[in-house]
Amino acid sequence: MRHFAHKADRRVLTSAAVTASAIAVLSAVGLSVDTSRPAPPEITPLAESSPSTPTVTEAPPTSLTTGPSPEKESPAPEDPGAAHIEPASVPDGPLGIPGIALDAFHRATDRLNTEKPTCEMDWTLLAGIGQVESNQGRGRFDVHGNTIGRILGPRLDGSLPGTAVITDTDGGRFDGDREFDRAVGPVQFIPSTWAGLGRDGNDDGVADPNNIYDGALAAATLLCGQGGSMADPAARTRAVLAYNNSLAYVANVNAWAHGYAVNAFPLPSDLPEIHQPEPTIEPPTPPERCPDGWEGEPTAAPESVAPGEPEAPVPGCSEVRRPPAPPAPPTPSASPTPAPEVQATSPAASPAPAPMGLPVIQLPCIPPFCVPPPPA
Template identity: 55%
Template sequence: MIALTGLVPAGLVAVTAAATEATTAPNAAVEHDVLPAAEGDLVAAPQADIAEIAHAEARQSPSATPVVKTVALADDRESADLPSGPLGIPGIAVAAYQTAEQQLGVENPHCGMSWSLLAGIGRVESTHAYGKADAQGNPIKAVYGPVLDGSLSGNNVIHDSDGGELDGLGGYDRAIGPMQFLPETWHRYAADGNADGIADPQNLFDAALTAGRYLCDGGLNMRDLSQQSKAILRYNNSMAYVANVMAWSGSYSSGLAPQPKDLPRIH
């Protein structure tokens, strides 16, 4: 997750890729510092197939000035029926991450963002919206982090920044969506990843593109591991967090499950 103007971390990272029914990121407690702009089991699925399932609208250019809001949706929606990607990652999540990679490749080629790095963030933050999102990339149940009122050890106190517009709370903020942004940070970086004119933090396509923009900010190059680490630290100022994200990113690229030693506990 980011802090003070950012996302909330997912806390402990399990070695398995099992999804959960929970709607709250249980340990999304450490906020990420926003830096100045200057600065399982393997489930095989052909990548060609994954590329083909990408949302048709998501292939369009994102809106330059999207409306920032969370769209109210019915509770009886079904999960997208798409083939799983490497290590069982939901196909709709792969489509969102790969679409963001393509869009960022056009708007910021210097950054060199890969879909697998975004997938690493998504895995640690929310297990890809807990593995359940509809065909448009909207989580079946909205994803929220814990209330940042200081009641959980290690969490900053973040007072309400948007009148509860995005997180549904007054008084204090909480992280929102599969990539766990704080409302203030979402407003700053919000992107429309599926070209529907809306930047919704709960939508996988919007969240993936916004996370990419956040990581790339300040001219960082993800091909350089030191700069990549610097970018990931924006999400959670913890080298254990960086190790987890990089481990999952590498695993999604190779199809080989990460080893327990590569997934240190995130405090």
Template identity: 40%
Template sequence: MAAQFGRRLRKGVTTTAVAAAAVAALAASQAPGATTDGQGGQTTSDAMPSPEEAADAGATGNSPYYTDLPPLNSPNPAPSASTGTDTSGVTEAGIPATVLDAYKRAEATLREKKPGCNLPWQLLAAIGKVESGQARGGRVDADGTTLSPILGPQLDGNGFALIKDTDDGAYDGNSSYDQAVGPMQFIPSTWEWAGRDGNGDGREDPNNIYDAALAAGHYLCRFGWDLSDQRDLDRAILSYNQSTEYLNTVMSWLEYYRRGTHEIPDGTGTLPRDRSDSTGTVRPSPTAPSTPPSASPSPKPSPKPEKPADSGTPNTPPPTTTPPTTPPPTTPPTPTDTVDHLENAGTAQFTAMAGDAFTERMSARAETDAGKAVAKVRIRFTVISDTDTTFTGGESVATVLTDSSGVAVAPALRAGEKTGSVIVQATVVGRTVKGVTYRATVTERAADTLVRTGTKELTCTPGGEFADAVELKATYEGAVADKVAATATIVKSAEDPTENDKGPYFKDADGKAVRTLSGLTTDADGLLKLPQLYADDTEGTFLLRVTTAGGATVTIELTVAAAPAETEPPAETETPDPSGSPSASPTA
């Protein structure tokens, strides 16, 4: 009773008149096509809105939703049942494995596609809880599709919005009126433009939690909303279902999940009870088939009667026998239930250069305790080390379904710029069994060839500067080697790589002479252009050696010599006159 009273008290607090007024103002201000008239009131534009703007009824058509609120106790740290504390927080904090995976995958995708939205997966979890109780406690198959349709009531205007059929019953099976469909409860007209393919099967299915979660993420991120801003967050939630109570309920679950949650097996999630369209209790579909309506319930077994005393009377009635009970229905085990452990199904060596894709892909094999392969099991590969290495697409988590041989092959890893060891773990979604740990190595970018791009001799006079710059190109296995570290040094000789203290030099930031430059890097085209070279007063031939990571080396001659002396033309002389008299003009 105390828990129920606390729950009702919280419900009342979150629906105060002040909160209602504030949310109503937000809802009005963000409504599509809303403008302000001369009196400061709201009017609606006559212009035809775009499909994304035509969301007056929200993603769900303002369909009913579950109003259950989270427990008062925090899920983190988790209370212990052995200590006698209330463990409802632990139970409610659990999210079915496949459903949780879908939320996190949608967040990762939106982080790449719409980074400015800042969508937290906990928001998708909060909406999923309110809309369908996390797909009815995680009753989904290995692909993430609900085991049975999740449909809201038909929107016929009888207590709900009036939305006549828009899809000819393709999604909801109703050719008269629309109904909200799937674990995120999209109405068909909204799904038509908001639907996404979240699991890569080539279809956009509102009954699939991966598709629905990604569609919900895109829906909440439209209009350039930044969900880290409370005003935009309120607008986004209200656009899903324009109800003050809905906003408060979703926000309660969002904060609850932010405090901590954990993964539980599919089909074992707690089911909500209270719905916004009923004052009584609404019980959602059970997780296991129930007794058919036509079957009579099994009578409760009678207690075994005591043996009566022998009175010698032949009319003593026989003892009452206990009727047999009907065995409870059983659910056949799923493929995931039969997995005992994972085995490494590929190579143990994974190495790639920074920025490159790994040529080998990680793979795991799901097996029973007898070593038999298990197909159609979801395997999650997670990069858990502190690295910027990710799977193709920029995600650190990838979930793959095992094939007929029980093998799941992860997407290719792409090395980041951080070098060193990378750890990847493979686990079974929905089961706590022995997994597989992979180790990969990221090496620094390297070049195996380094050549000078020009052929002109590099010369300079003592105390001068070289007119031509030194430019080189680095390659690795014939391809451009970009972002490769290099070092340039004026060495003493071809056999002695130590730095020369005489001859050509570079200048540092303070203008001082330096004969070794480190920290050089090739550009996107593999080119390396060295700074200006200068010469001191020492004449001679000197060597410039440039070396890259990976061992590529080139040695270039630099000549410092004085300019040749200029020669003067011979002076003009007079030719003597044979007659002995001086000539008036020189003879040619």
């Protein structure tokens, strides 16, 4: 059973030592601002192509208040990690990291360490990248791990200093741009890189950079692909530089990784400025029309609901209220018409009728029982 919380096992303590060592090495060379030094020639950035991560038009609230503020291909092996629980039930982890993101980083770590044990991947390193890239997707995920609204990096058209020019490679499928590529998702993958490294981390048959499970597994694959162990500060630095070629970026990632390992926010001095804009979060697209039985014009996408729950109403749509049906006319009765009511009379007024079918016999009056006739 995976321990999400704040228990420091041997691997977490190792991570803390490694990240502390890496921060000390970087601090020794006086990294207080982004130096933008080029990496050795053999290091090729694969995820981000510059120190610029995403840009924000709509910034949802976040529980993280310290640090920088930045969205089936090959079959994957059976997940050896935690049981496939409903992510919505996972509580938040260290430093307020969303529980679903924490679950994704643990699963990616378990899978990579099974596929490539020499990599010695640590979930805190993936969490550090997720924090620096998008502030953990701004904490806005549905129960399947998809970001609520796409998280997009700046347009790679060369207009920003230090950014590469990358023309469209995905037809706008992931970034919505048919002219130039943009980094996509909570761990910011360029579509051209995703085409080669995208992974299906939640076994739903789709590799989507907008999903934290898929993005975390792809990020772990990219880092391990640089060679060496993530427990080795030199190999770890080389791997993170391949993600973003900036030593200030490496310092930020390692500082946050160490913070997650010991459950303590990094100090401002451990977070040199990377000169990066915040991420752009595109709100979900409203449906084209209201559902059947509803009228109006959709103004926004419905809220995400847990599986099995009724669908949320579409904003801008109202249910059509139909007038009540008129009462049905009475149906003719097949029974015979009842006989008219006969008023009851006193026995003295008229004798009771004789039963039908019997002769009527008038008996003579015998005194003294006869009533005397009236006088003439």
